Amino acid sequence: MNAPQLEAEDLEKVYGSGENRFRALKGVSLSARTGDSLAIVGRSGSGKSTLLHLLGALDRPDGGRVRYEGEPVDTMSTRDQDRMRNREFGFVFQQFHLEERASVLENVALPMMIAKVPAKERRERALEVLDRLGLADRADENAANLSGGQRQRVAMARALANRPRVIFADEPTGALDVENGATVADLLFELNRDDGITLVLITHSTDLARRCGRRVTIVDGELAPDDPAATEPVR
Amino acid sequence: MTPRDLLRSAGRNTFRRPLRAFLTIVAIAIGAFTFTVTSGLGTGINTYIDSQTRAVGASRTVQVTGTSVMSFLNERMEVYRDDMDTARGMDVGSGILGEEDLQRITSALGPDDEYSANRQVSALYYSHDGGQRYRFVYNGYWPGKTANLVAGDQLRDDTDQAQLIVPSYATRPLGFASAQDAVGRTVEIGVLGQDGEVRTVPGTVVGVQEKSLIGGNLPFGNQVLDDALQDASWAGSAEDDAQWYSSVLVTGEDPDRISRDVAAQGYATATAEQTVGDYKSIVNGILLLLNLLAGVAIVAAMFGIVNTLMMSIQERTRQIGMFRALGMGRRRVFSSVALEAALLGVIGSVVAVALGVLAGRLLGPMALDLAGLDLPGLELFAFDATSLVAIVLGVTVAALVAALPPALRAARMDPMDALRENR
Incomplete structure (x- = not known):
């Protein structure tokens, strides 16, 4: 139980080349244990989204390495990475990224469809998750007809559909009003607390960051020097 | 994704832009229609020539x-x-x-x-x-x-x-x-x-x-x-x-x-067969020309498919990237685009074959009348199931070949393509 579930070691990411070369991450190391809630904070362009993408195997680093459950992620095949994102991770983004033309249920069932879960079971499990997020009655509605808060809850339901062990959330409340933001945040921490799902969260909101077990601050692609929380969890 | 899921999502993606799908199908159908009519003519005339063999002379x-x-x-x-x-x-x-x-x-x-x-x-x-x-x-x-x-x-x-x-x-x-x-x-x-x-x-x-x-x-x-x-x-x-x-x-x-x-x-x-064969080779020469034209139409339609699918995946960069983020494999993405093309090909060719057969049945006798060809037993168009199935299959394969470049491009998309679009 003591080994970190998710580990970043000296991560580097470079965009562009020549004069446009931009080092988004300049050697970031951090780790999280199962059930942690980790807030990554920093200004726009500090590299926090890049860090989240690398941790969630959405992108590959140019230097350093990411380990999940001790396994180096960067040496995995694309297929294994796809599988890991599908089965182990859940993602929630600021812009929801829903299929507007599909129903709420279909959106939630999408990761299960990719995992080849049979249609009937897909429906049952999706309804179960929607019920938990208070959206069961909207299941057959088009995703495009929902309000922002509802959409983000649908996105969360989708992230939960395959029973992930880590949820990565990039500004999950960024596009929501205060009330809806609070509901979504409550749900995220409830999942973290009750289901033991590890939460890695990017946020501008100091409130949200404060509710996390740990916070790291990124400044210009590096962990802020005054941040002792980076590798040592403070509980 | 099960094959059924794949088919459903391909169907949905194909008709995301109904007008564009329709126009592409029309392009495919023009080629397939020409093939159908040519094949009908070939079968019709050659069947007639065969039936006339004994009139040319004793087969022995x-x-x-x-x-x-x-x-x-x-x-x-x-x-x-x-x-x-x-x-x-x-x-x-x-x-x-x-x-x-x-x-x-x-x-x-x-x-x-x-x-x-x-x-x-x-x-x-x-x-x-x-x-x-x-x-x-x-x-x-x-x-x-x-x-x-x-x-x-x-x-x-x-x-x-x-x-x-x-x-x-x-x-x-x-x-x-x-x-x-x-x-x-x-x-x-x-x-x-x-x-x-x-x-x-x-x-x-x-x-x-x-x-x-x-x-x-x-x-x-x-x-x-x-x-x-x-x-x-x-x-x-x-x-x-x-x-x-x-x-x-x-x-x-x-x-x-x-x-x-x-x-x-x-x-x-x-021999009687050779004499008939001479007629047949003239007929087949004309049919070859018509088939060539049909082939040109299909090649044009293939470029249409490439274009349609390229636009389609361009528009769906966010969607495809998101599917990849949620763990959909490159192969699935590839096959879903290929399936879209196959769907266009099948719909276009089936519609064209149906129209071609209908046109042949209706216009064949009319054309003979207009040309004043009063030849008992001559059906200008005759259709045999094997060639019709071959046309549908051939056109679908052509559509799949056309889907190759867009499908490869789609398969190369990363989750980051979806997230980057957002900025």
């Missing part, structure tokens, strides 16, 4: 001539020998055969093969009961030839009656009330002899044959009539004159073998 008979009668490229001259002065009025188009030739030809035959050497017949005209005379082409005697009759019976050789079969278009001009009326009546054939005198040879009409594209439009007779015509044509020649023949007809079990062996002696041979 090989016609032997000095040079090919079918190929105008073989027209040529031959060395003149002094004894050829008795070959007056003979058709040089297919050359002439002398006794020496006859010996060489018969030496190449098998023991069971039968042959008859035909001398030039100079038939001038035929008429009925002193009525209007009509000049006609006499095409010689063909052992075992059967005609597609509208009235009467086939020719018989076990009789001493001089018989002939006349084409249906000739019955009224000759003065008969109908085809049925002509049967059993006598016509007189005027024949020019070597001495310059015209003699008439009587013949009994035993049958009337229906009009056809190949070999059904000339009067022809049985052996008794042919002998009489030959005798009249050569009347007045000296006993010791050299004998000349326009053709030799050989009948045997294996016409292909006869054809090969006699041709090896340097003579032109034609």
Whole structure:
């Protein structure tokens, strides 16, 4: 139980080349244990989204390495990475990224469809998750007809559909009003607390960051020097 | 994703932009429609030609001539020998055969093969009961030839009656009330002899044959009539004159073998099958051209598919990237795009094949009427299921090939393509 579930070691990411070369991450190391809630904070362009993408195997680093459950992620095949994102991770983004033309249920069932879960079971499990997020009655509605808060809850339901062990959330409340933001945040921490799902969260909101077990601050692609929380969890 | 899920999402993506999907389908359908119509024409005409084979001549008979009668490229001259002065009025188009030739030809035959050497017949005209005379082409005697009759019976050789079969278009001009009326009546054939005198040879009409594209439009007779015509044509020649023949007809079990062996002696041979084959190769040449046009249409449609799918995946960059983020594999992305193309191909070609068959059925008879082609038994369009299925499959494969570049591009997309679009 003591080994970190998710580990970043000296991560580097470079965009562009020549004069446009931009080092988004300049050697970031951090780790999280199962059930942690980790807030990554920093200004726009500090590299926090890049860090989240690398941790969630959405992108590959140019230097350093990411380990999940001790396994180096960067040496995995694309297929294994796809599988890991599908089965182990859940993602929630600021812009929801829903299929507007599909129903709420279909959106939630999408990761299960990719995992080849049979249609009937897909429906049952999706309804179960929607019920938990208070959206069961909207299941057959088009995703495009929902309000922002509802959409983000649908996105969360989708992230939960395959029973992930880590949820990565990039500004999950960024596009929501205060009330809806609070509901979504409550749900995220409830999942973290009750289901033991590890939460890695990017946020501008100091409130949200404060509710996390740990916070790291990124400044210009590096962990802020005054941040002792980076590798040592403070509980 | 199960195949069913894949199909559903491909269907949804295909019709995301209904107008664009429709236009692409139209492009595919134009090519497939051309293929269908061409295939229908090919089957229709070739089936008809096959059905006419027996009207061309007995299938077991090989016609032997000095040079090919079918190929105008073989027209040529031959060395003149002094004894050829008795070959007056003979058709040089297919050359002439002398006794020496006859010996060489018969030496190449098998023991069971039968042959008859035909001398030039100079038939001038035929008429009925002193009525209007009509000049006609006499095409010689063909052992075992059967005609597609509208009235009467086939020719018989076990009789001493001089018989002939006349084409249906000739019955009224000759003065008969109908085809049925002509049967059993006598016509007189005027024949020019070597001495310059015209003699008439009587013949009994035993049958009337229906009009056809190949070999059904000339009067022809049985052996008794042919002998009489030959005798009249050569009347007045000296006993010791050299004998000349326009053709030799050989009948045997294996016409292909006869054809090969006699041709090896340097003579032109034609089996019924070869004669029909010549017609077929003309038809097939035209069909090849039409198929080529259809192919060009399909290639154009393929570019349409590439374009449509490229635009489609461009628009769906966010969606595809998101699917990848949620763990969809590159192969699934690839197959889903390929499936879209297959769907377009199948829909386009099935619609086109249906329309093509419908058009052929409706317009085929109309087109024959307009062209004034009154050929009994000719269906301009005939469709066989195998070719239609082959068209659908072929067009779908073409669509899949066209899907290759867009599908590869889609498969190369990363989750970051979705997230980056957001900025």
